[in-house]
Amino acid sequence: MTPPVNELVDADRGYINPLVFTDQGVYEQELEQVFGRSWLFLAHGSQVPKRGDFIQTYMGEDPVLVVRQKDGSVKAFLNQCRHRGMRICRSDQGTSRTFTCSYHGWAYDLEGNLVNVPQEERAYRNEIDKSKWGALKVPRIAEYKGFYFGTWSADVPEFEDYLGDMAYYFDAVFGRWDNGVELVEGTSKWVIDCNWKFASEQFASDMYHAEVSHASALIALHEDPAFWAGTSHQTLMPGRQFGGNGHGSGSFWADSIGFSESMYNSPALSEWVTANADEALRNVSEQQLLKVAGHNTIFPNFSWLAGPATMRVWHPRGPGQIEVWAWTYVPKDAPDEVKAAYRRMTQRTFSPAGSFETDDGENWTEIQQVLRGWKARNNTFNAQMGLGHDERDVHGLPGRTSDALSESAARGFYQRWSDLMAGLSWSDIAELDAARQAKEALHQEVQEA
Amino acid sequence: MTAMIEHSGGAQRDQPDAGAGSAYRRTDVLTQHAVEQFLYAEAQLLDEHRYVEWIELFADDVHYWAPTRMTRTHRERDREISDVHQSAYIDDDLQYLKGRVRRLTSGVAWSEEPPSRTRRLITNVRITPREDGELAVTSNFYVYRSRLERHEDWCVGERFDVLRPVDLDATGYPYVVADRRIVLEQTTLLMPSLSILL
Structure with missing residues (x-):
């Protein structure tokens, strides 16, 4: 025991x-x-210098994409498609405009928002609310002297x-x-x-x-x-x-x-x-x-x-x-x-x-x-x-x-x-x-x- | 024999460089044989932990280097393997390579004390003579390692060597390694450490 x-x-x-x-x-x-519940290291800014630059890393065992945004900020979201859970991006690093799941083709923008669903009209009768099915975002990201940390916790100081x-x-x-x-x-x-x-x-x-x-x-x-x-x-x-x-x-x-x-x-x-x-x-x-x-x-x-x-x-x-x-x-x-x-x-x-x-x-x-x-x-x-x-x-x-x-x-x-x-x-x-x-x-x- | 190799190298200067045109190498049998026997001898010295003899096979100006690697898309595959200014597992000159030998023979290098048992398979040896009389040699390697009670791992990859002819009768070997780049197939090394030499 x-x-x-x-x-x-x-x-x-x-x-x-x-x-x-x-x-x-x-x-x-x-x-x-x-x-x-803790703050976890995500990336140093020099790893994603330009907009669209991304790396894939992990928070614990969860794969996350850390992406430089158009406005220069850094965001992160779970590297998991909301449809059946396939990895959205399968490179360790790169530069991209969108991340398209290679299973059924759901596509996400640099912030992780769902922006395209193939056959949306025929398959979903246009009834899917894409705004509700974005990749799971890391809700809190802190930048400290060029280092980015993220946490899933709403309560951590x-x-x-x-x-x-x-x-x-x-x-x-x-x-x-x-x-x-x-x-x-x-x-x-x-x-x-x-x-x-x-x-x-x-x-x-x-x-x-x-x-x-x-x-x-x-x-x-x-x-x-x-x-x-x-x-x-x-x-x-x-x-x-x-x-x-x-x-x-x-x-x-x-x-x-x-x-x-x-x-x-x-x-x-x-x-x-x-x-x-x-x-x-x-x-x-x-x-x-x-x-x-x-x-x-x-x-x-x-x-x-x-x-x-x-x-x-x-x-x-x-x-x-x-x-x-x-x-x-x-x-x-x-x-x-x-x-x-x-x-x-x-x-x-x-x-x-x-x-x-x-x-x-x-x-x-x-x-x-x-x-x-x-x-x-x-x-x-x-x-x-x-x-x-x-x-x-x-x-x-x-x-x-x-x-x-x-x-x-x-x-x-x-x-x-x-x-x-x-x-x-x-x-x-x-x-x-x-x-x-x-x-x-x-x-x-x-x-x- | 050294003279023959130098001659055969010189006779093939018109051969295309690796990566341009045909992948087929028109290497003469004697050169192919000498290079293969040299690589086998080197592998034997490492498998037998004869590091002090092994280090003599390297030129004073050698760059002994194993870059890191990452998974990238087909479009970005030219950036898959690190260049000389980027990350490497090993980035040695002769001085530090000698340091590794001192460490491995110190009796207190705990990742190799007791030593691992290794078996090296060197294959697919491809030779391109260079203008300066040295040989660009590409080979595949498969290094099996058994360690302590039941640990085992494998290093598989490709080596890009430059071999410089030396006096076989004086040194016992026909070449020294003037440059070595070791490219591993794994991007995440499935091993607790790279404590052996490749």
């Missing part, structure tokens, strides 16, 4: 019941309660409120250049037989794995063995991890602007970053440039790194499988040579063939395999790293943070997950979070006294 869904994780004590990664019933509820303090960490990377970033064209997609939360949680909260899991990555990057212990050196560096609203971000701190870019081993890139430091400092603070350089997740499944310029969505495909969709982001105004340096190093480290990436998938697939065992599935996982050592608004960083080697953000991630899975309304969740924060403040006062 599966325990009640709201008892599967205990964020206060750092317990995770592995059924959250394996149970089909839990997964079905996730599609409705988590993916159906506005996107910036949903981000909360995470905005500081997002802006540090994507808000530092006057004209923002763009994605290198083309998506790396691959399938990992693991639950989506392993990936999402790791990018929210796990600096701890790097030293062991990625032991070989620096061997690939550097010929000189003196560099091979680099991840161990990093663990001596100061750093913090942020967690809030289910999101997470963690970094070791750089000691100078441009330090994070030194890994690219590209003089052109380093020179460009240094030469444009003033522009970055006009847009974000020096603190942001120095202290936000690592892993990040916006709940539930959108992640990026601030060192290697990789960005990805973990699309769920059942309790035991994900599709990873990954891109490289580059400063829009950088010269081609600099963009190429970002692209090459990011792909060498974090493409599906990347020297870091391949070892992550190995861990997650093995865990999922082990969880086939009945005992293994009914075990308890330990998520207690740094428990009771959170602080708020310290070191110049907003929100609840702890040491970089912590699972504070993971506990926050699972707390938000649990609240949504329990079916709590967004206003209930906001109240609960406020109460939790008050309790946290009390705890901090007691400790200080």
Whole structure:
């Protein structure tokens, strides 16, 4: 018997019941309660630059078309014909004026409105009200610094409120250049037989794995063995991890602007970053440039790194499988040579063939395999790293943070997950979070006294 | 043998380039044989995890590259496979390719430790001699991978190589790979990672 869904994780004590990664019933509820009610990443504007440009992506398991409109806005709708449910568009990307279903020919415009029904007079006696049979529209779309997010929920807070303090960490990377970033064209997609939360949680909260899991990555990057212990050196560096609203971000701190870019081993890139430091400092603070350089997740499944310029969505495909969709982001105004340096190093480290990436998938697939065992599935996982050592608004960083080697953000991630899975309304969740924060403040006062 | 290959290459300069005119290649038997044996030898080195020997088969200026791919309509099919400025799974120079070899032989590259078992089938070898004496070689590959207890996956696609003749007696091989583009048939790779070399 599966325990009640709201008892599967205990964020206060750092317990995770592995059924959250394996149970089909839990997964079905996730599609409705988590993916159906959260803000999900749809596209970056650079993927659909001109009117009629579209990409197909997913919200959970639902295929959606994201389309640049005639007025320059971006809209999205379910890639499903309202007649018998056929996919309206079967390309990953392209440019179009209409989307015509290849089953019976119902045609939809760029907004998803039904505009043509073949044989309308003979077959429907002109009695069909086309205005009622448009593709299902994503009702709320938010644009934030060139990124588009969508939600099916009428109640989820506005996107910036949903981000909360995470905005500081997002802006540090994507808000530092006057004209923002763009994605290198083309998506790396691959399938990992693991639950989506392993990936999402790791990018929210796990600096701890790097030293062991990625032991070989620096061997690939550097010929000189003196560099091979680099991840161990990093663990001596100061750093913090942020967690809030289910999101997470963690970094070791750089000691100078441009330090994070030194890994690219590209003089052109380093020179460009240094030469444009003033522009970055006009847009974000020096603190942001120095202290936000690592892993990040916006709940539930959108992640990026601030060192290697990789960005990805973990699309769920059942309790035991994900599709990873990954891109490289580059400063829009950088010269081609600099963009190429970002692209090459990011792909060498974090493409599906990347020297870091391949070892992550190995861990997650093995865990999922082990969880086939009945005992293994009914075990308890330990998520207690740094428990009771959170602080708020310290070191110049907003929100609840702890040491970089912590699972504070993971506990926050699972707390938000649990609240949504329990079916709590967004206003209930906001109240609960406020109460939790008050309790946290009390705890901090007691400790200080 | 090297001299013969160079000669036969030179004799075929009038042959149309790939993609223009007839798809049929009038390659002489010796060249065809030497190229096929070279590709088989390379596949053997990889299947036997002899990476340190394998890396010697690549030229100093090699671009070893596997672009991403997407589903596009027939009308937009020329944009299906990424170009050099767009996304790639692999985009290496010799220096980084050597880095991959260091990683694979490190004992701590967990996606290949314990190593995968692979079996490479290289077929449909088509050769077009170039003006500079190098050979443009297209081949199909089917790489089966078995991993750990029961994981298996397949990489199927086409490789576009440029082979540069070298002294067979000095190196043990008649060519080095001066350029390699690997085009996979899948747009969503049905594998947890591309941790093997292609």
